[in-house]
Amino acid sequence: MITVLRLGHRFERDKRISTHICLTARAFGADEVVFDVRDERVEDSVKRITDEWGGNFKVNFTENYKDFIKNFDGVRVHLTMYGLQVNDIIREISDKVSKRKNLLIIAGGQKVDAEVYFLTDYNVAIGNQPHSEVAALAVFLDKFFEGKETQKKFNGKIEVIPKAQGKEVLKKANI
Ligand code: SAM
Numbered sequence: 001m002i003t004v005l006r007l008g009h010r011f012e013r014d015k016r017i018s019t020h021i022c023l024t025a026r027a028f029g030a031d032e033v034v035f036d037v038r039d040e041r042v043e044d045s046v047k048r049i050t051d052e053w054g055g056n057f058k059v060n061f062t063e064n065y066k067d068f069i070k071n072f073d074g075v076r077v078h079l080t081m082y083g084l085q086v087n088d089i090i091r092e093i094s095d096k097v098s099k100r101k102n103l104l105i106i107a108g109g110q111k112v113d114a115e116v117y118f119l120t121d122y123n124v125a126i127g128n129q130p131h132s133e134v135a136a137l138a139v140f141l142d143k144f145f146e147g148k149e150t151q152k153k154f155n156g157k158i159e160v161i162p163k164a165q166g167k168e169v170l171k172k173a174n175i
Helices: 015-027 040-053 065-071 086-100 133-144
Strands: 002-006 032-035 058-061 075-085 103-107 122-125 158-160 169-171
Touching: 002 015, 002 065, 002 133, 015 032, 015 040, 015 133, 040 058, 075 086, 075 133, 086 122, 086 133, 103 133
Parallel strands: 002 032, 002 103, 032 058, 075 103, 075 122
Antiparallel strands: 158 169
């Protein structure tokens, strides 16, 4: 089970980027995203996409994210440019996840509370330059799955037929 904890969602500004966190988590092999701020607009748009495109991806909410991190039964990774380089640590993380089963990946938005840097097992950097939580999450999951996650089957009502030119979509139900 792979859970992404998305911290610091700002209701007025972050609807699109938090939706992208969810869609990226889903497409790249995570099972759920947990928010510390409830935003039904994000939940509804992710649910609509999951209904059509398949899979069991869930959006959930925690009232106390620090307790959520402390009580998480598995390996806890915080994505931050201040962490260890992903290429140096990804094998060790994968080995631990294969023993402990569950993986928590924390992605920030606005400034992450300093305590989070100590509540996790690993602070992991995708390069030590600042960029985006969506990019960091995608690259981390791609390295974790060694690129295989992009072949995952979702068994949705709609499926893309890959083409070099043009667009082809298979619709398996009335949508
Ligand atoms: N100072 C932040 C940091 O600690 O990475 C950058 C803030 S950035 C706007 C928001 C989120 O993107 C961060 O909380 C982190 O999860 C992710 N992020 C940005 N750059 C990253 C990097 N180089 N490596 C890993 N995660 C990164």
